Amino acid sequence: MNRYTFSTQSGKAYYCNSIPGFIADQSTDIVGRLVRHAFDINKEQANAWENQITELQRRLEECGMEGDIIFEYDIVRLGKRIDVILLIRHMVFSLEFKNGKDIFTTQDAQQAEDYAIDIKNFHKESEDLYVCPILIATDAARYPNPQSCDCYPDKQVHLQRENIETLIPKITKISSLYGDDGEIDFDKWFNSPYYPTPTIIAAAVEAYSSHSLSQIAQSEAGQENINLCEAKIYEIIEYAKIQKKKCICFITGVPGAGKTLVGLDVVAKSLDDANGLSVYLSGNGPLVEVLREALKKSVESNDREREDLWKRAKKSAGKTFDVPKPEKLFNKHTQAAINTLIQSSYAFKKDNASHSNPTPENILIFDEAQRVWNQEKMARKHDDPIMAVSEPKLLFSIMDRHQDWAVMICLVGLGQDIYDGEVGINEWFRCGIEEFKEWELFYSPLIFSQVEDKNIDQEKILSCERCHQIDELHLKTSIRSFRADKQCQFIDALLDNDPKQASEVYQQIASKYPIYITRDYSLAKKWVRAHVRGSQRSGVLACSSAQRLKPEGIYVPTEIDVKNWFLAPSDDLRSSNMLEVVASEFKVQGLEIDWAIVCWDADLRRSKNGADWDHYSFRGTKWNKRNKPEQKRYLVNSYRVLLTRARQGMVLFVPKGVDPEEDPTRDTEYYDGIYKYLVSCGIQEL
Structure with missing residues (x-):
């Protein structure tokens, strides 16, 4: 029975086989399989695969190497696929091919090493294996500088830069240094759990590009916490929609537990939801600035990649090439969409305080809700007398304009209030209980012991029938420091x-x-x-x-x-x-x-x-x-x-x-x- 079948994880790779089986296959058949699984593949990419496959078949056959080979292996967090994985002598080789290139660039080297880092850090079955990244510029001269074959303490070998001639000799050398006769269970490795923990920047980029963080906002330790928390949030949103209610929920958690990731996920998924758009607000100016710029750079990078691919195809086809140059994805409409997805709370408040219309968004996610301003600071910072109220009261009044339903999701950091004039979360509860009596409030009971706000009126909250305790709204495990959740x-x-x-x-x-x-x-x-x-x-x-x-x-x-x-x-x-x-x-x-x-x-x-x-x-x-x-x-x-x-x-x-x-x-x-x-x-x- 052929064990090299596609895994239960659909789309995990485009082709996999034993190295002898790969050598025996017809290169055209392999290319056909790769093309069937890929999208928007042009003739140049198919030719590149053909050359890559035939070169690898010949050279692997000459050296008599045993093991397994995988083409286009999916790396979820980076939204990319590794060109080729070789499982040889109880080691993982991650190969990044730059077909036709005659130079080694810093950007390409970074990309090749990032793939290996992801495999090493987040691919469960590679945790204790040696992983070696190799960048192959097929037409380059031999890399002129000395290359270290040392490895880092976590068993990742230093990046190697090779051309098509030096590739197999280098793999042979590295495998003799770090490999052994142990065997990798192919099915277990291929279907290994993958627990990426993205940075906030990577999460925002993924949210914008794919409208979902469900595949990347996870870590082995914090996965269950995040999933349960999100499930409860969506229950509350559905409840608000169906019952025509207005709800506010408070998500607490230790530093780095994934509160912002949860907020970004809600925003991402609402991009495709015609029933209720959402907006991510933060009073943290640098955070908004960096996330918006990251989204812009990501779209611009996609533009460059598409144009580069078009230029290479045009050069290869010559005069017969009649495919129009791709339109740029980044334009004024894209910038507006980015600015709508992630907004400064200052600008949002100022824009919406000047009129009485409801916002386009039914769902508001407010990051670092413990750092909202009190009435005195609002009066100092804004000239408009309408805004001379506490920040929670103003946001309640803005979202309360919706006639049918509305949800506010407050992400509450612990021990991170660092400015004066920050009123804490008690003002959110006070407004919801005393002034906006149609609103229902949802929180974790741990909120009382976790927040710094000494003014929080626990008795009033517990006695209010519109206040509901939900254990899952507290994230107890840090995923920022994925190497050590403690x-x-x-x-x-x-x-x-x-x-x-x-x-x-x-x-x-x-x-x-x-x-x-x-x-x-x-x-x-x-x-x-x-x-x-x-x-x-x-x-x-x-x-x-x-x-x-x-x-x-x-x-x-x-x-x-x-x-x-x-x-x-x-x-x-x-x-x-x-x-x-x-x-x-x-x-x-x-x-x-x-x-x-x-x-x-x-x-x-x-x-x-x-x-x-x-x-x-x-x-x-x-x-x-x-x-x-x-x-x-x-x-x-x-x-x-x-x-x-x-x-x-x-x-x-x-x-x-x-x-x-x-x-x-x-x-x-x-x-x-x-x-x-x-x-x-x-x-x-x-």
């Missing part, structure tokens, strides 16, 4: 003055989610650069009040080019990967990078007895103690934001300081106390 527990213990608990959790996560500490800034940068692969992002983070890091060469600007910090290529001076521009908590909240350097200043230092935190701000020429409870909380939460941005690992940099006679604002004692405490939390020296 990372947020470690940060909470560290900031809550519980070094014993922090140390215990650190021991559980350190092997998968490395956290180090150093007092050598150049060493921190060297460590981060050594860990970045493919299109991964790294960056330097510091608190906005960290004003005495300047002598270390670390300046925390009020404004940065946030779009390019997150999205520009690694060799762009504005890119976070250059490790030159420092981002504060205000620029990174709600977003994430893969690897971080978190710089710790004396604004948050240990008390004289070492048992608690002392909180300071720097004004003029000296540190001034923060005495107000909310100001202390904002500072601790600022560090909480910074310490939960990295998906894969981070290094904490604590300066050594100087003798107080030289500079009392950089007293060694301040920094030594911070360093000793962090070490007592289990963090190892780099």
